[in-house]
Amino acid sequence: MLDLKDISITFNEGTPDEKKALTDINLNLKKGDFVTIIGSNGAGKSTLMNTISGNLYPDVGDVLINGRQVVHLPEYKRSAFIGRVFQDPMAGTAPSMTIEENLAMAYARNKKRKLVFGVTKKRKEMFRDRLKTLNLGLENRLNAKVGFLSGGERQALSLLMTTFTDPDILLLDEHTAALDPSRAALITELTKEVVANSGLTTLMVTHNMQQALDLGNRLVMMDKGQIIFEVSGKAKRGLRVEDLLREFQRIRGEQFESDRAVLG
Amino acid sequence: MLIAMFGAVESGIIYAIMALGVYLTFRILDFPDLTVDGSFVTGGAVAAISIINGVPPVIATIFAIGAGFLAGCITGLLHTKGKINALLAGILMMTALYSINLRIMDTPTLSLLNETTIFTQLQTIWGNTGVDQALNGLLTAMGADRLPSTWAFLIVMLVITITIKLVTDFYLKTEIGLALRAIGDNKRMIRSLSANTDNLTIIGVGISNGLVALAGALIAQLGGFADVGMGIGMIVIGLASVIIGEALFGTKTVARATIAVIGGAIIYRMIVTVALRFDFVETGDMKLMTALIVIAALITPKIVHARKEKQRRLQKRAQLHQHAKGA
Ligand SMILES: Nc1ncnc2c1ncn2[C@@H]1O[C@H](COP(=O)(O)OP(=O)(O)O)[C@@H](O)[C@H]1O
Ligand SMILES: [Mg+2]
Numbered sequence: 001m002l003d004l005k006d007i008s009i010t011f012n013e014g015t016p017d018e019k020k021a022l023t024d025i026n027l028n029l030k031k032g033d034f035v036t037i038i039g040s041n042g043a044g045k046s047t048l049m050n051t052i053s054g055n056l057y058p059d060v061g062d063v064l065i066n067g068r069q070v071v072h073l074p075e076y077k078r079s080a081f082i083g084r085v086f087q088d089p090m091a092g093t094a095p096s097m098t099i100e101e102n103l104a105m106a107y108a109r110n111k112k113r114k115l116v117f118g119v120t121k122k123r124k125e126m127f128r129d130r131l132k133t134l135n136l137g138l139e140n141r142l143n144a145k146v147g148f149l150s151g152g153e154r155q156a157l158s159l160l161m162t163t164f165t166d167p168d169i170l171l172l173d174e175h176t177a178a179l180d181p182s183r184a185a186l187i188t189e190l191t192k193e194v195v196a197n198s199g200l201t202t203l204m205v206t207h208n209m210q211q212a213l214d215l216g217n218r219l220v221m222m223d224k225g226q227i228i229f230e231v232s233g234k235a236k237r238g239l240r241v242e243d244l245l246r247e248f249q250r251i252r253g254e255q256f257e258s259d260r261a262v263l264g
Numbered sequence: 265m266l267i268a269m270f271g272a273v274e275s276g277i278i279y280a281i282m283a284l285g286v287y288l289t290f291r292i293l294d295f296p297d298l299t300v301d302g303s304f305v306t307g308g309a310v311a312a313i314s315i316i317n318g319v320p321p322v323i324a325t326i327f328a329i330g331a332g333f334l335a336g337c338i339t340g341l342l343h344t345k346g347k348i349n350a351l352l353a354g355i356l357m358m359t360a361l362y363s364i365n366l367r368i369m370d371t372p373t374l375s376l377l378n379e380t381t382i383f384t385q386l387q388t389i390w391g392n393t394g395v396d397q398a399l400n401g402l403l404t405a406m407g408a409d410r411l412p413s414t415w416a417f418l419i420v421m422l423v424i425t426i427t428i429k430l431v432t433d434f435y436l437k438t439e440i441g442l443a444l445r446a447i448g449d450n451k452r453m454i455r456s457l458s459a460n461t462d463n464l465t466i467i468g469v470g471i472s473n474g475l476v477a478l479a480g481a482l483i484a485q486l487g488g489f490a491d492v493g494m495g496i497g498m499i500v501i502g503l504a505s506v507i508i509g510e511a512l513f514g515t516k517t518v519a520r521a522t523i524a525v526i527g528g529a530i531i532y533r534m535i536v537t538v539a540l541r542f543d544f545v546e547t548g549d550m551k552l553m554t555a556l557i558v559i560a561a562l563i564t565p566k567i568v569h570a571r572k573e574k575q576r577r578l579q580k581r582a583q584l585h586q587h588a589k590g591a
Contacts, residue, residue, distance in 0.1 A: 053456070079458040092456075094449035097442070105442050109457045113439040161457070 001201050002029040002052070002169055007061030009047060009225075021047040022058070023225045029169075034195055034202045036212035038244070039222030040256065045205045048222070049173045052203070054078040065168060080110045083167030083200075085158050085175040092158025095147030099138060099157065102146055103127045106161035130160060134190065152183030156190055163194045170195065172204040188215070209241045223252060265541075266403075270412045272537040276530035277421045278482045279505065281428055283529040284522060285475035286502030291521070292436065293468045294448035298354030299339045300476050300502060302361025303332040304495035307477025308484035309365045312374040315485075321382040325481045332477020333470045335361060340466030365492050374490045381485035383417055390416035417486065428475065429522045436518045444468050445518075476502075497551045504554050505529035507561040532557075 007025040012018050021044045029035060039045050050056040052063060054075035063071040070078055086092055093102050104118035104127075119127075124142065131139035134156050138149075146154060155175060163170060172191065176184035192215060195202050206212050212219055219236050221229035221244070228251050231239060248256040282304060289297035307328040314324035335357060342353035366372065390396070400411045412418075435441045444464050446454035455461050476498070484490040509528020515521040532554075539545050539553060 076455050076458050076460050079456050084456050086452075091450070092453055094446045094453055096449050097445060101442055101445075104439070105446055105454060105457050105459075108439045108443070111439075113443055113459065115435070115438045115440055117437055118439045118442040119437070 001031045001033070001066060002027075002203075003062070003064035003067075004028070004048075004052070005062040005064070007048075007051060007058045007063070009044075009051065009056065009058050013059075020225050022051070025061070025225075025227060027220070027227065029201055029203070031201055032199045033218055034200075034216035035204070035218040035220055036216045037203060037205045037220045037222060038207070038209055038212045043222040044225040045222055046173055047225075049084075049171050049203065049205065052169065053082055053084055053171055081168040082171060083109075083162035083165075083169070084171040085155070085162050085173070087174040087177050089151040089155040089158065089178055092161065093146045093149075093154050096145055098143050098145055099131070099149075100124060100127055100142040102157065102161060103130070103164070106164045110165045110167075130164065133193075134160060150183075152179050152186060155179060155183070155187050159187065159190055159194065163198060163200065166198050166200065168201060170200045170202040172202065174205050174207060177207060191215070209244055213239055213241065213244070221248065223248070228252070266408050267410050267412060268537050268541075269534060270418070272533040273530055274418045274421065275483065275486065276533035277418065277425050277526070278479055278486065279501065279533060280425050280479075280526040280529035281482070282476045282479035282498065283502045283505035283509070283525045284425075284428060284432060285472040285479070286499065287506050287522065287525045288432070288472040288475070289469055290503065290506060292445055292448050293465060293472075295343070295350050295465065295469060296354070297336070297339060297469055297472060298351060298499050299335055299357045299361070299469070299473055300354075300499040301495040301497070302358040302365065303335045303473040303476045304480035304483075304498045305365045305490070305492060306331050306335055306361055306368070307480025308490035308494055309368040309374070309480075309492075310477070311481035312376055312484050312490035313368055313370075315376060315379050315381060316374065321380060321385060321485065325382060325478065325485075328477045328481035329474045332480070333474035335477070336473025337466050337470035339473070340469035343469075344462035344465050362492070369490060369492065372492045375488065376485060376490070377488045381488075382482070383485055386416050386420055387414055390414060390420075395419070421482070425526060429526060432522055433519045440464070497554065500551070500554050500558055501532065504557050504561075505532045507558060508532055508535075511561065 004025055004027040007022055008020075009022040010018060010020050025048065027035075037045050037048070047056065051058050054070070054073055054077070058071065061071070062069060065078075065081065084092075094105070097105075100119045100123075104123060107123065107127075108118065127142060128139045131142075136153055136156055138153065138157065146157065149157065155178075159175070175191075176187045179187060188211060191204070194200070202216070204215065206215075213236070217236065218232040219230070219239075220227055229244075229247055245256050282300070286297075286300060289295045310331045311321075311324045311328040314327050315321055319327070339353050339357040342348045342356065343350050346353070348356070396415050399415050403411055436445055443454050443457075443459040444467075446457075446459070447461050447464055447468070451461055480490075480495065483494070505528040506525050507528070508531055509524035509526070510521065512531070513520065513524035513527050515524060535557075536550055536553075539550070540547065545553075
């Protein structure tokens with residue numbers, strides 16, 4: 001499904017600011033895999049997501065999706081089959097447009113956009129049905145401008161919009177990090193549901209180790225631009241946060257360092 | 265005064281087409297496009313030179329739209345593919361267009377006084393409909409002594425401008441139009457929803473300047489001349505129209521905003537007409553006044569907001585103070 005081969009990225013090469021953001025990354029996802037990614041700040045997690053989405057091109061390496069080389073495909077083309085939710089709840093929706101208009105844009109993601117009405121009666125019904133699954137009452141506010149929604153509501157809408165057309169790959173980059181705990185829990189719950197229901201192949205970055213253990217069938221730990229630890233299936237299910245921390249110390253010979261390494 | 269106001273509304277309706285173009289870039293695309301000063305003249309120049317060379321006025325006007333569209337597309341290209349800052353891309357195009365417009369006209373001013381234009385054609389068709397007599401009769405009954413020479417331009421232009429507005433409204437509600445609006449609202453998002461933002465921007469700026477050039481072509485034909493300087497300050501006039509319209513009529517929906525822009529353009533012309541009635545105001549002062557209107561309109565909301573914030577803070581402090589006393 002998704003194949004990353006020998007991916008390396010260096011920022012500002014040859015300057016004092018030189019930064020090896022990714023070094024020889026190899027990762028292979030099968031259809032339906034749900035991978036959680038953890039790692040300290042600056043480990044290269046977002047850079048990895050950006051490389052998959054086409055927001056960044058790697059210096060070397062291949063990105064294959066369903067066997068197709070996409071490493072030089074621009075972001076807007078790749079996004080026909082890659083869905084993405086950003087950390088910033090404001091990033092995934094257009095604030096001065098209405099809920100139904102936002103959904104209409106998401107609905108057109110994997111089609112060629114045409115000169116036909118984006119919001120039709122039939123589509124409205126479908127939008128309403130999908131919004132109901134969020135349990136936020138948004139189905140009664142189709143004509144409300146998204147800018148008036150709360151951060152949690154906007155993030156829930158972003159998640160719905162992103163998964164609307166069942167993308168081949170779903171990328172989640174700390175998409176609950178900017179929310180208060182109860183909203184974050186809600187979005188986590190929604191994420192679990194939608195991934196399970198549609199069997200989406202998912203990569204989710206989180207700074208919450210417990211969450212990384214609870215969700216998904218695979219876990220990847222990154223540090224200094226490298227994947228340093230991988231676990232999946234049964235082995236992952238048995239793990240606790242302490243085990244992860246110990247594993248990190250064993251590999252790196254130092255404490256896991258993150259100002260946001262939340263345990264619970 | 266009545267006649268002057270009549271003229272103001274008449275030309276205001278044409279300038280409204282230009283203002284709709286400015287609305288598309290400034291508001292919808294969030295692209296401060298300064299090509300307008302040049303493409304307005306390009307519209308006038310292309311229409312004028314085509315008419316003088318025997319092209320039927322309607323076709324000449326369509327040529328003008330095409331030329332404006334092309335100019336806008338180039339500005340869009342400079343910005344998206346050339347990665348030139350939007351303001352600078354517009355300024356570069358505007359400057360380049362000055363030379364191009366001179367080349368098109370071959371002289372700084374082209375007269376259309378002895379030519380057949382859209383408006384002379386219109387007058388011929390309109391002459392025997394009797395609408396003028398009826399409407400002027402109405403005015404006379406209301407006590408007017410001087411009467412407009414024809415209602416043809418006003419009514420027909422109103423129909424055309426409203427049609428353009430309706431098409432724009434429709435366009436902005438289509439799948440493509442929604443993506444276009446999202447570019448000005450959240451570019452990163454719409455890119456992540458697989459829209460080619462570069463191409464959409466290029467086409468959007470192109471359409472905007474097509475409308476601006478159409479206005480230029482019509483103004484040249486209405487006034488009977490095209491002049492290489494006729495576009496100076498046009499962008500500020502367009503902005504003033506947009507801002508005045510939005511302030512007076514609101515922007516709740518796209519349909520509301522576009523009608524507001526048309527209203528703003530007409531009211532702007534009326535303000536100018538009234539201002540010019542004062543002895544101490546000279547025609548040349550209008551650009552300064554327009555700039556002042558835009559500056560005031562841009563600053564006022566910020567001042568109002570700052571005032572409100574200050575008041576809110578004072579209130580909060582007073583509340584805390586009282587709590588402290590109570591405790
Ligand atoms: N566009 C960029 N230019 C220069 N350095 C960058 C850029 N993007 C990320 N970096 C650097 O690359 C490293 C990895 O960043 P990132 O992938 O955002 O880490 P994280 O794992 O916290 O998401 C960091 O040191 C960051 O400062
Ligand atoms: Mg990050």
